[in-house]
Amino acid sequence: MTRLRFLVLTLLSASVMAVSALAAEPQVLLVIKNHQFAPAELKVPAGQRVKLLVHNQDTTPEEFESHDLNREKVIPAGSTATIFIGPLKPGRYSFVGEFHETSAKGVVIAE
Amino acid sequence: MLGVAIIVFRETLEAALFVGIIAAATRRLHGRSAWLGAGVVLGAAGALILAAAAGHISAWADGVGQDLVNAAILGVALVMLIWHCVWVSNQGAQAAADARALGSAFGRGRRKPWALLVVVALSVLREGAETVLFVAGYASGSDQGSTLAGALVGVAGGTAVGLLLYAGLARVPVRQMFAVTNGLVQLFAASIASQLARALAQAGLFNAWGQTLWDSSGWLRMDSPVGTLAHALAGYEAQPTGLQLAFYALTLLLLLGGTRWVKAQQRAPVGPVS
Numbered sequence: 357m358t359r360l361r362f363l364v365l366t367l368l369s370a371s372v373m374a375v376s377a378l379a380a381e382p383q384v385l386l387v388i389k390n391h392q393f394a395p396a397e398l399k400v401p402a403g404q405r406v407k408l409l410v411h412n413q414d415t416t417p418e419e420f421e422s423h424d425l426n427r428e429k430v431i432p433a434g435s436t437a438t439i440f441i442g443p444l445k446p447g448r449y450s451f452v453g454e455f456h457e458t459s460a461k462g463v464v465i466a467e
Numbered sequence: 468m469l470g471v472a473i474i475v476f477r478e479t480l481e482a483a484l485f486v487g488i489i490a491a492a493t494r495r496l497h498g499r500s501a502w503l504g505a506g507v508v509l510g511a512a513g514a515l516i517l518a519a520a521a522g523h524i525s526a527w528a529d530g531v532g533q534d535l536v537n538a539a540i541l542g543v544a545l546v547m548l549i550w551h552c553v554w555v556s557n558q559g560a561q562a563a564a565d566a567r568a569l570g571s572a573f574g575r576g577r578r579k580p581w582a583l584l585v586v587v588a589l590s591v592l593r594e595g596a597e598t599v600l601f602v603a604g605y606a607s608g609s610d611q612g613s614t615l616a617g618a619l620v621g622v623a624g625g626t627a628v629g630l631l632l633y634a635g636l637a638r639v640p641v642r643q644m645f646a647v648t649n650g651l652v653q654l655f656a657a658s659i660a661s662q663l664a665r666a667l668a669q670a671g672l673f674n675a676w677g678q679t680l681w682d683s684s685g686w687l688r689m690d691s692p693v694g695t696l697a698h699a700l701a702g703y704e705a706q707p708t709g710l711q712l713a714f715y716a717l718t719l720l721l722l723l724g725g726t727r728w729v730k731a732q733q734r735a736p737v738g739p740v741s
Contacts, residue, residue: 405674409530416604417521419597423689426679426708427669429533430597432521433604438530440671445678455474455601 381405381440388412388431391456402446402466411436418460422451425464442466468617471605475621478598481699482510482590483629485655489583491636492648496580506584510591517592518599534670537593541663544589545718548656551582552649553725598622628696651700657718658702664714676709 384406387394391414400406412418412431420439421428431437444466453460486507493499517524517536524532598618606614639647667673684705687694697703704711 405671405677407671415607417600419601423684423706424679426665426704426706426711428665429669430521430525430600432525432600435522435525436530437525437533438671439669440531443677455605457470 381407383407383409386410388414388418391459393460393462396462398464400464400466403443405440405442408439408441409436419454421454424449468613471614471617472620475598475618476624477695478594479622479625480628482594483625484632484699485590486587487629487633488648488651489587491633502584506587507591510588511595513592514595514599517596521600531670534666538663538666540589540593541659544586545659545663547582547586549721552653552722553729653722654701657715660714660718661702661711664711668710673710679706679708682706
């Protein structure tokens with residue numbers, strides 16, 4: 357039992373370290389407010405992985421969803437979540453907030 | 468209300484379909500309603516807890532906590548499904564064939580498909596948590612009555628499709644039942660593997676083959692009714708990444724290869740089975 361717990365903890369901390377060790381990539385901040393993304397156009401460098409920080413300032417959760425980027429993630433109210441995207445080819449990649457799809461729209465521009 | 472209903476329907480669909488498949492596969496198993504119900508209730512209870520803790524989980528591990536939790540849930544579900552498909556269901560099939568018995572794989576067996584119980588609970592847990600989070604968030608804002616009504620309609624819709632699949636499968640002749648439900652479970656497992664691949668990439672743990680391979684959304688959109696169904700049933704992605712495709716294919720290969728291997732192992736000492 358203790359061995360199992362040790363294994364789980366080791367794996368967990370190893371994965372956490374793996375995440376933090378690779379913190380060299382560019383970071384981009386995306387804010388959700390009033391069920392809208394700001395900025396609605398997000399420029400990121402093409403050809404490398406980008407760390408997208410999504411800060412949901414609304415009092416309701418939102419789901420960041422992008423078929424183009426192959427990503428989907430629920431961002432609880434008031435919290436900031438990390439989504440790694442790319443490396444992307446140059447181009448436009450649209451995303452939406454699935455829970456408020458009519459207002460929450462944006463596009464990632466890789467160049 | 469309709470918007471809420473559609474989102475809740477989408478979130479509910481995958482779990483409902485899986486429960487429908489498992490319910491059909493275990494139709495003849497004594498007491499299966501009880502353990503299937505237990506799986507759903509356990510999953511739903513876990514979903515409430517997971518949703519309540521979502522804010523904390525989200526902040527873990529530098530903002531990728533949710534992906535790690537999802538990956539863990541998907542990983543356990545995948546291992547359970549592979550184990551079940553390769554070993555347990557084949558033993559059942561073998562027993563059924565030996566006895567020249569009609570009935571599904573578990574029909575004759577005394578063993579309970581524990582692995583399936585866990586996977587049912589986990590799929591309700593994962594989809595349920597997102598639904599609870601969404602509905603709770605929505606209900607705190609606007610018109611609560613219509614939000615809850617929409618949520619109920621959505622859950623009812625998802626459940627209805629699950630029941631429809633179950634009813635359809637129940638009409639499949641018992642002889643082919645095992646092959647059909649087993650095939651569906653294998654596709655479900657591959658779909659879980661593909662979602663696992665995305666969770667790992669999203670968390671930044673896996674960086675290889677991250678580009679999407681094609682875009683078939685012109686042919687079948689993800690948010691179309693057929694696309695939604697194909698995604699929930701077989702893990703259809705309009706724009707899959709290489710990693711997702713690799714996980715998907717590897718799971719299918721493992722399941723098919725493993726099944727053959729186990730069958731060959733079983734056949735050897737007993738002699739050929741007619």
